[in-house]
Amino acid sequence: MATTTNSSQQTGVVRSQGPSQTAKLTQRVIRNLLWAVLYIVISLIFLIPFIWMIFGSVRDESEIFKYLYPFGWHTFFPVHWTLTHYLDVLGLTPAGKLADLHFGLNIFNSFFVSTAVVVSSLVFNTMGAYFFARLPFPHKNLLFVYVIATLLVPLEVTMVPLYIVVRSLHLQDTYWSMIVPWFASPFVIFSLIQFMRDIPYDLDEAALIDGAGYFTILWKVIVPNATAGLVTNALLEFQFIWNLFFWPLIAVNNPRIQVLQVAISGTLSQTQQYWGRTFAGASLASVPVILIFLIFQRYYVAGVATTGIKG
């Protein structure tokens, strides 16, 4: 095992470097090739519907379902390329304007709402998880059951009573109605507990003896040691809110503050189905979230120090 803890970035799959011989080299090439094939196959499994959707968004609407079978080049690749669907959904064409499409605004709304939830959720759920994971309190288990039980009721069932609560707080038809109900999440609390539990307790105790309060410990000891969990949960929360559909549909009436998922479903109307617009909208909805996951991936992917052996 010649690979040291900080030299594995270059190839990743190489684990042993004996004296340089051609046999070893070919073995290495073949091995890399096999890995590459495996990677490509797995990637394709996950990307194919997505590729079809993206290409579907830049082709004439009449050909979207036309070349599905038999399978061929044009199953994916457009015969006539067009950006009309994107211009339509962004309200940049007369047709898009007539249909009152403004996905740009909807994307902003989705971003605003999701970000607001993630920020508030990071604060309150981190506090909550810290409470459960590390603070002394009588009957903590009962409180934990109280929190987790809320995870067990599907939103589809409690949506209407929830709407009544939101209305009685006069939050309906505002951004608040999409943010406030989610500022704490049983899932995120449950999840963060797992990431906080394993941080050595000596650190807290040392800080406590130094006279630090719980907030200081949380901020200075726990948060830095739980970044992977925090970032991961922030991302999961972001995509959860980003993809919410039924709740904004019920809670929000003003089309100017409506989120993207509801706007997309509007392209699937009863009499005329605008598949091109649906696909364009769906592509617009996915790309920003994928980018965000890519930006933050160094937080949830194992660091250099541990890549030497695992796998």
Added chain:
Amino acid sequence: MKKRRPLFLPVAALLFLAACGGAPAATNSSTTASGTTSQAATTSAETAVPAATSAATAAETTAATSVATAVATTASSGGAPGEAVTINFITIDDPDLLLAQKAVADAFAKSDPKYANVTINFQSVPFEQLFPKIESAVASGANIDMFLADAPDVKHYAFNKAIIPLQDYYTADELKQWLPGSVAEGSYKGVFYAPPSMESCSLMFYNKDMTDAAGLQPPAKVQGWTMEEALAAWKKTTVSKNGSGTPTQWGIRWGQGTYQGDYEHGIIRRSAGKKGSPTFMGVGADGVTFHGYLDTPEAIKSFQDYRSWHRGPTPVTPAEPINNIFFNKQSAFVVYPDNAIGTINRLYPNGDFHYGVTGIPYYADGSQLCHGGSWHFGVSPRTAHKDISVAIAKFFGGAEGSKIWYSKVHQLPARYDLLGSLPEYNKYPQQLFNEGLKTIEVPRIETPGYTEYQSIFGELMQSIVAEGDVDVPSLVKDAATKMEAALAKYKGWNQ
């Protein structure tokens, strides 16, 4: 390399956002965005658009960067002195309907100075979610003034007091301006509740190139083919061009979209019965009995026929529905209302889709029918502006409103005056729809439990065409039992 990635990606994300145009990522960029938006509107003239409308939409899009500004826009839109009133109106997400609604709303505001301050706030939801949305709004006491009601649901809403009767706002003569079927569908227990927006009737469209290739000449009249003749034509036009044995061109798609709703699929079994027979009625006079109506021998036979179209030795329609099958030239026939014409014109602006219209197929020993009815305008009892909401409903269903509506939607009008004044409805193919509406149109089954009925009916049709062993008669009988159970709560509604 590893360090650079996080720097590069936010930049890319920002660029992407900026490219999205409307998204007001930064306050100072919104003016630029609005500039390009209106420029794009004026330079690319795809269809004739009233410049004022597009400019207003563009301005609104950029103005509404926050709730505060959005509210300000609504409040200031009245302009003239006096109390500004906003009417909340739940409607479906359909580009043509939205257009029509806005145009009629503008005309309404201009129709009388006292309505100049009235703003109608249309809240559109997808068709499938309209009913849950209205239910939730009613259940939670949301301030909804009006909503669009599907014709057969009017009775449902009236039964539950979710809409108010408008009978007192109309004279007997005024009610005669609409086709009797439309008035019946907008009524509950003989009281008029909701004026109609338009009418509908499904006939059979065909792809002329395909029928020509098969040597078929569908009759250009409402009294078209019987089921038997139609089935022969569908078989002839179901062909496999690539030799795989799987058809690449299908005979028929019965109904819009890919679902099996009552609007078109409910016609088949009713057609198996003679006019006035239990099968034709579809439901008992009490509106809650289905045994003896849904499961008569001739109705069951028609359900078996329906299965054989999908699963028989020679299927004529795909067992799993295909999106846009007719418009993509993958089926020769389709049963569809007249709005198919608009879709064809939109998808094939150069006119390279040759089509014709013939009557809807019917059982020779039964009767020919198409389901009528379309959207009605309902006024909620919760409205704080009852007089204005009623005035809006009246205007939307009135002579001027219907005319503007038609100019955007191009679907069969429900008013005699308008239907008579439109030259296109006197010549083929639209003439057939005009005639069909007057001769074979029948309202969907009359029951306050239409929603429940339709949901169970859809499941029945889906199960009938399932692969494997399917016992059609017992499925139909089960469905009748389920319907009766779900509708038991309405027993005695019309006594």
Added chain:
Amino acid sequence: MAQIVNTPSYVKDVAATEGLMSQRRRRMIIAFLFILPALINFTLFRYLPIIASFRTSLYQYSLLGGYGSFIGFEHYTRLIHDPVFWKSLGVTTRFVIYKVPIQIVLSLGLAMLVQRETFGAGVVRSAILTPMVTSIIILSILWAMMYHSQLGLIQSILGIFGIPHLSILSNPNRALIGITIMMIWKDLGFSMIILLAGLKGIPGEYYDAALVDGANKWQAFTQITVPLLKPVLMFVIVTQTVFSFQVFVPVYQMTKGGPLDSTKAIVYYIYQQGFSYQDMGYASALAMVTLAILLVISYFQMRFLRAEA
């Protein structure tokens, strides 16, 4: 490292009255402040609706028609005799049993595979996360097209192996499997990313130490990775079981519970009773029973998995 300057003001206030309160009690109150916002949220936005649903389940109630007569637990006795309820419970259970184990094993395997910081692993990782971030409504539409017995892409792939056209979503024996496969595909990224974060938390020195002891990769996996990942694994299993039990959108979008009720998952049945059949009272009773079932399942899962650890 710890400075009082960073402590919120109320902690100082409490500190001022220290003489009156015992140290322990003071700490308890501060501790409670950490969970208080979440408790307020859950009480207002989760428990109030749940209580409202429970009340609803005791009445004849429809969303449009409002409250009818009080009928006590009649909805609950009806439920016992409702064959569709039992069928939907069976469908849901099968879905969970098919899906969760396969998903957990695959996502752990994939997490191990893609945790390296190489270009290839990065690409695969992003690919796996793509379905997770895409709207489930859109994915359901895409998969219904891919499954399509005549046109589907999956049919083309099956064709390569000589399998003729296969009805999937319209066959009562296969529809649920079709939805299961799609949902495993969709949720793999979700469980994988949590496991990845968990893997990241395992200190590299443990592996180095194991290496020195002459352990091979499999031994390192079973003796270091799995035990140290246990809390995260337990969490993933419990939450995925709960979420899978609540499967709704793919059923709503792809099959509407059919054909022949073969995909009528419990939440879809609840939705149907409440919103389509106009019986929110009964739907609420179904929801309460579902809540009870999930409570029991989660309790035993957590107990079992924790005892193992």
